[in-house]
Amino acid sequence: MTKTGLGQFKILDISTGISGPFAARMFGDYGSEVIKIESPQLGDPARRLGPFHHDDPHPEKSLTYFYLNSNKKGITLNLETAEGRQIFKDLIKSSDGLIESFGPGYLDSLGLSYGEIEQINPKIVVTKISPFGENGPYRDFQGNDLLYQAMSGIMYSSGAYHREPLKHGHPQTLWMAGIIAAYAASAGLFTAQRSGQGQYIDLSTAESAAAHHYTSPVRYIYNGFIERRAPKNESGSTKGVKFEGIVPAKDGYMGPTFQWGRQRGNYKDYVTLLDRPEIDDPRFASEADRQQHLEELDTILMPILEEMPKFEYFNKAMGDGWVAAIVQTSEDLVNCPQLDERAYFTEVEHPVIGSTKIPGEVFRLPKAPWSVRGVAPTHGQHNHEVYGELGYSSDEVVTLRKQGTI
Amino acid sequence: MSGALEGIRVIDSTTMVAMPTALHIMADMGAEVIKVDSHTLFRGEGGVFPENDPGERHWDRDGSFNTLQRGKVGVTLNLKEDDAVNAFKDIVRVSDVIIENNRSGTMDRLGLGYDALRAVKPDLIYLSNTGFGYTGPWRSYAGIGRMFELTCGLSQFAGYEGEGPRRVGISFFDQHVGWMAVFAVLAALHHRDTTGEGQWVDFAMYQIGVSTLGDAVMDYISNGRSGSSMGNRHKYLSPHGVYQCKGDDRWIAITTENDDQWEALVDQMGSPGWAQEEKFADPILRWHNQDELDQLIGDWTKDKDQADLAYQLQKAGVPAMAVMDGRDFALDPHIKEREFFERVTHQPETDIGTRLYFGRPWKMSKTPAYIRRPAPMLGEHNEYVFGDLLGIDQGEIAKMYETNVIGKDPINPGSAKPTNLTRQIEQGVGSTIDPDYRQKLGI
Known part of the structure; x- marks a missing residue:
């Protein structure tokens, strides 16, 4: 079969945690052969990162690891040994991309700098994901999700006026960097296919987070205004109207309107949507009118919304052309009729976890489609297969393992 | 090219x-x-x-x-x-x-x-x-x-x-x-x-x-669990939060991910007596006593400059960063050099x-x-x-x-x-x- 789309690429993923593995999984999802390289001792630290299947902190049961490393083959390799480095060089020879997230200068110190890698395979695209990038005064600083949210301005812009800045609860900055690494690596591969020239990509996770928040810097750069996180009339919405933020529904939370949707400005239509003609009120007729009576509006609408089941409201409002949202829980997502009809979940069999299902297709690319070709590897699962392809016999693989090389 | x-x-x-x-x-x-x-x-x-x-x-x-x-x-x-x-x-x-x-x-x-x-x-x-x-x-x-x-x-x-x-x-x-x-x-x-x-x-x-949100979705599939809000806190790390600094609405984010980083933070704080107490002796105890811990760290940061302190802590091996606004970020020396x-x-x-x-x-x-x-x-x-x-x-x-x-x-x-x-x-x-x-x- 001719290899097309991303199926033509072989990607080495020696990264750990969330960002690099997520990027590499995107390639695996759309057909690339991805080889995940882990240390022989403990493997990727994500194996010890929760949540765990049945809350059992077993290295093969981390659900974070499972999700991020599906569609990959897993091998072990010790780069601290000379033989391990030689094997790594052999793998580089036959690969199109390498994704790594070691500390600054680590690969250089092993004699595996980009200059040396380029000598071995000038066409390879090396994507290096680091906390703050490969130069600058913070190059060697520690990084983590909390610090990226702090530096990027996301935190300063979030939370309540009278309280401390608020981080997003999910470590979203790490996922952000993963998406960015995936497209940057793919662009590098596009050049490599056309010109035969590989390259080195230096990606900063802190800057990835900052790239999601241009609005505050733009206001400063355009007119010196320094944005703060919320109006004093505390509500979670920029306008100070509670129901334009997140409000309680009967069975959870929702965002009832975003800028009044299609019927922006027309209170009568909103009253009709709620099926409550008795609350029609000329004081709220236009956007400008409402601005004069924000608190009254909240007083009237909040109790009504609080009685409504969130999906009932959502389907009614969206079906009528409004822009509404519901705070979906993980339970809602797993039972979502929209995701179900788009076949978002795939039943899989994991050697340790057993039968389960995993979330899937990111976008629909009909001619080079998303697919599940394998679940996350157990530690060193594909050593025999991958090293066999490099020419090592089964006995040699066993010896390498005994020596601690793999 | x-x-x-x-x-x-x-x-x-x-x-x-x-x-x-x-x-x-x-x-x-x-x-x-x-x-x-x-x-x-x-x-x-x-x-x-x-x-x-x-x-x-x-x-x-x-x-x-x-x-x-x-x-x-x-x-x-x-x-x-x-x-x-x-x-x-x-x-x-x-x-x-x-x-x-x-x-x-x-x-x-x-x-x-x-x-x-x-x-x-x-x-x-x-x-x-x-x-x-x-x-x-x-x-x-x-x-x-x-x-x-x-x-x-x-x-x-x-x-x-x-x-x-x-x-x-x-x-x-x-x-x-x-x-x-x-x-x-x-x-x-x-x-x-x-x-x-x-x-x-x-x-x-x-x-x-x-x-x-793959990890969260799989948590429900495996364990029937949905998410909840934890503010700036972490499931098992403490300290992990933001602390007020000198000036109006100025904050610093600080966390420690292991005992070495904790020791470095204690050292930077001038090894106060409270930090030697039994209730902060290991990561689990620190997590359980984080309300008090956050209060004590906040007392120490409140008269310090957010940017200077973040730099000082990072130089000592403690994960820390100023909570930046649009101006801080646009003028940050690292961002400039990058x-x-x-x-x-x-x-x-x-x-x-x-x-x-x-x-x-x-x-x-x-x-x-x-x-x-x-x-x-x-x-x-x-x-x-x-x-x-x-x-x-x-x-x-x-x-x-x-x-x-x-x-x-x-x-x-x-x-x-x-x-x-x-x-x-x-x-x-x-x-x-x-x-x-x-x-x-x-x-």
């Missing part, structure tokens, strides 16, 4: 934030991105204006627009006119990719759906961005970035501890979707380059969002002068990306695209202007006013106005 996407021409038939973001990155990488705009639509009133002055051409002077459209070539087409639809198809004929984010069915109605455009450009890559995709019970529902923070399940984690969910102050969801669109287009380009085939990409914002912001000089007619725009969070060693031109003024490149590229003669182009198929001035420009910045400060949506911003930024 030139940019990674040099030689690729992309049509931008999009609005809002997510897809314009994808497209400006593609322009930075060297693609020729043609933004198809319209001079017949309302041009809006609001905006972030230079020196808070809408000026004479306010529609060309909005900072957000200029951020999202930088690097692109701009044309206008009034797609209500058949001639405009035909001109659009002519642009398609010489392009590789089109991205659109209209409601499903709109492009078909205009005669610009995938089948119609494939007929003129068989190997076209056509990406349709919608909220929920083209199939399924929610397919006709509208989608804007901000709502997906809630609907994708992110908001179940966001909020102060013990309270309900809270919206994050910014719409970062749009950017997630934008970057993923770049990945999708590149996957389709790789496919086209090996097979000669184009394709239609059904690109739903909802699914992009859920994909960034050249994360790029200087762009605007067209003289806009009277914007030079501004800084954020670049990209990566540097490619052989095909460097950069902002190749400022955001286009309305219809700025009509002559280039219709004349030079499509070969329409000058008389025809003049006729297109006369019949309002194309234009350079908005038919309904609205009236833009300066933002009442002082009032915004009073309301609390801003902390202050820095009169010296131009000097500090060197613009």
